[in-house]
Amino acid sequence: MRRSVLRLAMLLMTAAWIPSSYAVRPSSAAASSFAADIHESVTDIAVSVNERSGRAVTAKVVITQFKPDGDGPFPFVLLNHGRAPNRAQPPRFQLTQQARYFVQRGFAVFVPTRIGYGALGTEPDPENAGPCKAKNYASIAQAASDEILAVIAYAARLPYVDAQRLLLVGQSVGGYSTVATVARNPAGLIAAINFAGGSGGDPKTRPGEPCEADKLDQMFANFGLTSKVPMLWLYTENDQHFSAQHGRAWHAAFINAGGQAELKVLPPFGRDGHRLFSAGLDIWQPLVSHFLDEHGFPAQKK
Template identity: 60%
Template structure:
């Protein structure tokens, strides 16, 4: 028996809740080829968030789940997506190749598709941060991290996980969200990884220069005050969303405020280094494996 948000939850109740969530999306999942070797399933998690303008929204985060074979208990990793120009695509975030890296090391993987993206519907958009000249990144961080922590609470209900061994990961806006969630220090969080985290970038109209980069620096400083777990930040020299002068300043602000982030600025990758997490697995996997090992997680694939 466990307690979540003041509610007593029995193992049977947790199982029933999980089944109900799975049923909601079973029809959706049936239309796609699930990765059977990764034990892929799809669920949904109800959340309530508030946007930039103070409006409250209630919806359901779609959660793609992968796990190793066996009963566990497995450590939890949550992978947080970024924010593309067309928020309707993909309909459901999966990151199958990246998930495989973690399941091979014994992790149960949870990939949320947050409100305002894909099949959750793009309107309303809780992560709207306003126009380029008047950005407010705080409501975005609050809304997105609230959803991540709701997914974490759901993940901890699964009978095959170890709720005291949690890793958070995110790319782009997902990296910013991961840092915001880490700043809330959820129970069981061990470490976090930020891939090219930030917001407000546009490689077409202002390459490498995000809107109101100084405001993001202030946000990272705020996160650094309370984020007390080890973090790994991975950026590239040719990130067309957030140039090195910004990522380095954000990292400095985070650590000077009390954060514990290791910063890796990698050489240029492809035409836009912002794509490293998605397309450069062979480059980042050794860095992440070494970071996992230093923080008590398996660095190498487990023997089957």
């Protein structure tokens, strides 16, 4: 077990030195109504990643952007989405209400629609980890974190962004990908938040039980070996993708390997606590605000 964990850590640390290629282009992705009050805009970048088979692909990552009034420079946050059964919807991820909270806290916000999602097409799909009995969770971690690192590099070059004050946030597979990115220690990263992070869940066929959960134990231990910043992890007792039991086990694996993370397992939320990030803003915002206040992102003075 320990030998496998160390081998995975070396693979991720080696990959961290290989920059993803990217080129900024105006986005042609269809836009619904834009949130003018928080200066919503959209662009895309081309990113090169590897699929599970090892085949290299280059495709576009659409980025929805929001910012406060003024010229900045502002701290910045990436909001990383999960994986729905219909990956073509939404056409691009906006997470407008969540973004508005962070803009009001003084952040410039970037919401990537990763490769394999949205209006630009569901293929290639570098986050396909394979069949339930043969999951390759390391390939998801590598591909998604490559994309996230490319978006960080893009955002850090913008004149209104403070490249030394980065926060990462993700939900579900986006939470798992956020932890994977934390383990690669991008420049400027101060803290990160994981909402119900994991992979391989199916509430219809295996409520609360992800495929090969022991492999995820190993992956989170791997991430803990090289992670250096404080994290907040939020799970719920009635998550239909990843039960609270697994959230606790993954957290234990992470911190026992050296990671820093405060775990909060919240009471049941609605019919499926996995929806807390999208539908329970009034519940998680006070917890996140406290975490941000404690870790270098105090609330903006009115």
